[in-house]
Amino acid sequence: MSVKKHKFWETQPVGQFKEVGDSSLPEGPIEPPTPLSEVKQEPYNLPTPYEWTTCDMDSEDTCLEVYNLLKNNYVEDDENMFRFNYSKEFLRWALRPSGYFRSWHIGVRAKSSKKLVAFITGVPARIRVRDEVVRMAEINFLCVHKKLRSKRLAPVMIKEVTRRVHLENIWQAAYTAGVVLPTPITTCQYWHRSLNPKKLIDVGFSRLGARMTMSRTIKLYKLPDSPVTPGFRKMELRDVPAVTRLLRNYLSQFVVAPDFDEDDVEHWLLPSENVVDSYLVESPETHEITDFCSFYTLPSSILGNQTYSTLKAAYSYYNVSTKTPLLQLMNDALIVAKQKDYDVFNALDVMQNESFLKELKFGPGDGQLHYYLYNYRIRRDLKPSELGLVLL
Ligand SMILES: CCCCCCCCCCCCCC(=O)CSCCNC(=O)CCNC(=O)[C@H](O)C(C)(C)COP(=O)(O)OP(=O)(O)OC[C@H]1O[C@@H](n2cnc3c(N)ncnc32)[C@H](O)[C@@H]1OP(=O)(O)O
Ligand SMILES: CN(C)Cc1n[nH]c2ccc(-c3ccc(F)cc3OCCn3ccnc3)cc12
Numbered sequence: 001m002s003v004k005k006h007k008f009w010e011t012q013p014v015g016q017f018k019e020v021g022d023s024s025l026p027e028g029p030i031e032p033p034t035p036l037s038e039v040k041q042e043p044y045n046l047p048t049p050y051e052w053t054t055c056d057m058d059s060e061d062t063c064l065e066v067y068n069l070l071k072n073n074y075v076e077d078d079e080n081m082f083r084f085n086y087s088k089e090f091l092r093w094a095l096r097p098s099g100y101f102r103s104w105h106i107g108v109r110a111k112s113s114k115k116l117v118a119f120i121t122g123v124p125a126r127i128r129v130r131d132e133v134v135r136m137a138e139i140n141f142l143c144v145h146k147k148l149r150s151k152r153l154a155p156v157m158i159k160e161v162t163r164r165v166h167l168e169n170i171w172q173a174a175y176t177a178g179v180v181l182p183t184p185i186t187t188c189q190y191w192h193r194s195l196n197p198k199k200l201i202d203v204g205f206s207r208l209g210a211r212m213t214m215s216r217t218i219k220l221y222k223l224p225d226s227p228v229t230p231g232f233r234k235m236e237l238r239d240v241p242a243v244t245r246l247l248r249n250y251l252s253q254f255v256v257a258p259d260f261d262e263d264d265v266e267h268w269l270l271p272s273e274n275v276v277d278s279y280l281v282e283s284p285e286t287h288e289i290t291d292f293c294s295f296y297t298l299p300s301s302i303l304g305n306q307t308y309s310t311l312k313a314a315y316s317y318y319n320v321s322t323k324t325p326l327l328q329l330m331n332d333a334l335i336v337a338k339q340k341d342y343d344v345f346n347a348l349d350v351m352q353n354e355s356f357l358k359e360l361k362f363g364p365g366d367g368q369l370h371y372y373l374y375n376y377r378i379r380r381d382l383k384p385s386e387l388g389l390v391l392l
Helices: 060-073 088-095 153-166 197-202 214-220 237-251 262-269 326-339
Strands: 050-054 082-084 105-110 116-129 132-144 172-177 186-194 232-234 256-258 276-282 289-297 300-302 313-316 344-348 362-374
Touching: 050 116, 060 082, 060 088, 060 116, 060 132, 088 116, 088 132, 105 153, 116 153, 116 172, 132 153, 197 214, 237 262, 237 276, 237 289, 262 276, 276 326, 289 326, 313 326, 326 344, 344 362
Parallel strands: 132 172, 313 344
Antiparallel strands: 050 105, 082 300, 105 116, 116 132, 116 256, 172 362, 186 344, 186 362, 232 276, 276 289, 289 313
16 A cells, blocks of 8 residues: 555546555446536646647747757656667657547747746547547657756646547547556566677666677577568558558457547557658468557657667567468568667567567566546456557
8 A cells, every 4th residue: 555645636536545455346437527607718827937739840940959858858867878769750640640639739948048948748439448439639748858857847737738638529648658547457567688799788778798709799689680470561551451450350359449540540650751661461372461559659769878869679469460470470570670770679568579588589678557447437447468558
């Protein structure tokens, strides 16, 4: 039982720590929707020196401001050696799916300097929880400038994005965090597969194994020069209907998963240079599409290293295997990532990922990623293998 005081989160419609284990509480929304006329019409108050701003990600200048705020102030690993460095094109992709609301791309500026000092976003998504498809907001990119931390700005930003989501008649949300908050629906481990072990050791991401030399380590992680599966190729626009069928069928086995339609698949899974890569297996005999794998590109800045400034990382996204063994499919994903000069391939232990992690020489990461639902209780917390949702 956690004794931590969550002064803000205790006021929110989320599972509270003291309720953990009380399976008498019904599954579903914690609070009913409010009539739209009763939703607060005006923004929450910020401390005097600050003002709200809506960030138009189509604007090159604004997108650059958001990029720089995150590049300098967003998530770091536990040892503060790396910081996510989401690219501008990645941010535009992540924040503008079909049906997005510009008003959910919320910034805070200092009134005097007009500098962007904080950010939080939502994008609309249809998330299935068991048999219920729920319209939700996926909340992400919460960031307060390092100089403005511990001033209780985050709760104001969370309340403001909640208010703007409510105005669109959406009452649930999904989000993930590396920190424990009331109350995770599941807690995942992340794993790393070295592709460029020399660089990873040089920058301190990995350590040379005991009784291992560098050349032995390079050999250990060596991969073939090209994919081994016949019919393995990049996804194209014409594949959207087949990939949608394949993915919907695969995701139906999980307790929580996105309810992707063809529009969603076109946006989230069609390859986009330096943002998202997706491949499929088209049977050379029948031309049926039998398997699919994808990863997104999220570099991390390397803090305080003279030689290298950036870690090029691929993150496992959605993968479906119906004919090709998942192990072989994911090994082909590793092979193309290595071909494209990624340093490391990361994966969470969600979906069926656990079945390939150890065998493909992934090593465990040093932290966890917690998944949360807002205003939606589920009967008991899930195993990572019951989760079919990957947030960026
Ligand atoms: C119906 C629609 C609903 C939509 C909304 C749904 C909910 C969406 C929720 C958001 C989901 C975002 C998902 C996402 O973006 C992915 S998680 C990544 C979050 N961002 C970072 O870690 C970047 C670096 N850190 C920062 O910028 C600051 O430390 C942040 C801004 C994180 C906190 O700023 P700060 O200056 O360090 O702290 P105060 O302002 O003084 O505030 C302290 C309070 O904030 C609570 N806190 C700390 N970290 C949090 C986190 N990651 N989520 C939620 N709450 C978080 C903390 O527990 C405390 O509340 P408590 O006293 O109750 O414990
Ligand atoms: C998901 N999305 C919301 C971003 C996000 N927020 N908080 C996080 C905490 C961990 C991971 C994560 C997820 C998968 C993974 F393989 C490695 C990870 O972090 C490694 C540690 N690290 C942090 C920064 N640079 C390296 C992502 C996130």
